[in-house]
Amino acid sequence: MVRIVKVTSIGKYIETNPKVKDALEAWVSLVKTLTWEKPQDIVESFGAKAVDIIGGERAVIDIKGNHIRIIIKYQFHSKLKQSVIYVKWIGTHAAYSKLCKLNKQYVVEMFK
Numbered sequence: 001m002v003r004i005v006k007v008t009s010i011g012k013y014i015e016t017n018p019k020v021k022d023a024l025e026a027w028v029s030l031v032k033t034l035t036w037e038k039p040q041d042i043v044e045s046f047g048a049k050a051v052d053i054i055g056g057e058r059a060v061i062d063i064k065g066n067h068i069r070i071i072i073k074y075q076f077h078s079k080l081k082q083s084v085i086y087v088k089w090i091g092t093h094a095a096y097s098k099l100c101k102l103n104k105q106y107v108v109e110m111f112k
Helices: 008-016 018-031 039-046 093-101
Strands: 002-005 051-055 058-063 068-077 082-092
Touching: 002 018, 008 018, 008 082, 018 058, 018 068, 039 051, 039 058, 068 093, 082 093
Parallel strands: 002 082
Antiparallel strands: 051 058, 058 068, 068 082
């Protein structure tokens, strides 16, 4: 089972970007039903074209046909049989490209 810490961060993004509400809410609903024990499980959940494991326990996931990207930090807790993800950043594909040009995808903290 995947637990999303501060799912309210996604709600805050939706408030200023209502066009992506359905896609992000569907993503949250799906993620909460999944079981991840290793990074490859994230890739298998969405497909190799939609997920990049970028290091530092972070992954980038494409949402809404690659219009939206979300950076998560993941932790796997085998004893608890639970995975925890922290939403670090949400934005458009273009905004993500700018973030990468600055090499900030590894450290960005949009939500605190």
